[in-house]
Amino acid sequence: MTSTRRTFLTAAGCAGLLGLGVAGTSGKSEADVSRDSFTIRSGTDQATKVYVTTANQSGPTVMVTGGMHGNEEGGYTxxxxxxxxxxxxxxxxxxxRANAAADRQDSRVADGGVDLNRQFPTGSEPETKLARAIWDVVEKYEPDTVIDLHESQEIYDGDMVGGVGQVIFRSRDKKTENDATAAADYVNENYVSRDGYDFTVDVFSSSSNEPTGLFTHKAARDTDAIAYLVEATSEDTPLDKRxxxxxxxVQQLVEDDILTGGNDGGDGNDGGDGGDGNNGDEQNKPPVxxxxxxxxxxxGLGRGATVTLDATASTDDDGDISEYMWDIDGDGTFEKSGESIEMTLSHCGRYQVTLQVTDxxxxxDTDTVVLSTV
Ligand SMILES: [Zn+2]
Known part of the structure; x- marks a missing residue:
């Protein structure tokens, strides 16, 4: 059950700069990160963008790839x-979109017919120009963690030959075992409602067993990275669920490494996926x-002003609030977690901020405020 209370405060324009920020995209005012992007295989049909976000605070480097296989839309989305x-x-x-040409064709491989995720042999050079360009990104940023997102039609039953959906494959070290198991448990508990669809955890195949040449294999074996290959199933599962x-x-796997709110993001359920087991026997009262x-x-705040947004007055009559998520740029995606956040209004204009609490x-339930500069 979701109810909404909206608090729209009067929006003030920005004299002389009217229009700036009205679409909300400039609301990404978090000054604590810098963003960069560049294109690999530029000028070819394999051209694809690499997005690099760097926090002011030092910490590990995480690399995430999607779209190695062009018909695995959930992963690249x-x-x-x-x-x-x-x-x-x-x-x-x-x-x-690691394999942009294949992604455009909605095909596992692009025209040339090679499987990109078999072009990364352990201990030797990547075997295609695209694989080489992707590996250059690894060599440039030396990620501590590498996560590659895939999809499979069928659900994994311990046999690599059949479908491999709903598995977190991991490199062979204790940290990945603990972290992958915790991530699988969390997602199963909160986001999987159908029998047989629980995520499981397994180790990569050894370097002498098929399949070989996987990106995550090379990352784990030729660098010090820990690596995961996440496979969701596309069987009877809509895209937004995948x-x-x-x-x-991914959020669970990297939360302690690079994300905010490490303590409160671990046990919620965003409930936003309709019909995913929220309507139990007893009538739960939704939070406020x-x-x-x-x-x-x-x-009418000054440009550069900092606003503290505090969610601790939110309530749940018959239980506890387990997750606080914030959409700070009005795009419908809740990109920050935490009971309290700060926003610096570095741009002139209007910011729509929505809090979603989960019991x-x-x-x-959600609450929305508008911040504006004058
Ligand atoms: Zn795949």
Whole structure:
């Protein structure tokens, strides 16, 4: 159940700069990260963008890839969203559409017929120009963690020959075992409602077993990176659900490394995926979201002003609030977590900020405020 209470404060324009920020895209005012992007295989039909987000605070580097196989839309759609994430520390490097030509063709491989995710042999050079260009990104940024997002039709039953959906494959070290298991448990508990669709965890095939030449294999074996290959199933599963699974798995895997709100992001359910098991036997009362701001009047602020948005006045009558998520740029995606956040109004204009709270039964509520500069 979702109810909405909206608090629209008067929006003030910005004299002389009218229109700036009206679309909300400039609301990404978090000054704590810098964003960069560049194109690999530029000028070819394989040209694709690499997105690099660097936090002011030092920390590990995480690299995420999607679209190695062009018919795995959930993976590259999720990677595209992940490329926009704010991070609190370290660096996030994302190639959403690693195999752009295949992605455009909605085909596992592009015209040439080679499987991109078999062109990364352990211990020797990548075997195609595209694989080489992707590996150059690894060599440039030396990621500590590499996560590659894939999809499969069928669900994994322990046999690589059949379908490999709903698995987090991991490199062979203790950290990946613990982290992948925790991520799978979290996603299963909160985002998987159908029997047989739970994520499981398995190790990569050994270097002498098929399949070989996988990007994550090379990352794990030829560098010090820990690596994961995440496979969601596309069987009877709509795209938005697959995207949710991918993004939640990645969020869990890297939360302690680069994301904010490490303590409160671990046990929620955004409940925003309709019919995913929220309507249990007992009637859960939904939570009530409430944003309190400092300063109280958030209109007519000076450019560069900092506003604190506090969600601790939110309530849940019959339980606890387990997750606080914020959409700070009005795009419908909740990109930050935490009971309280700060925003610096570095751009002139109007910022629409929505809080979504989730209770311990997975019900949600939202509250929205508008901040504006004058
Ligand atoms: Zn794949």
């Amino acid at each position: 999720a990677a595209g969203k992940i490329a926009d994430w704010d991070i609190s520390s370290g660096r996030l490097v994302v190639i959403p 995207v949710q699974w991918h993004t939640k798995v 979201a409430r944003i309190e701001t400092t300063p109280t009047d958030t209109t 311990d039964e997975g019900a949600t």
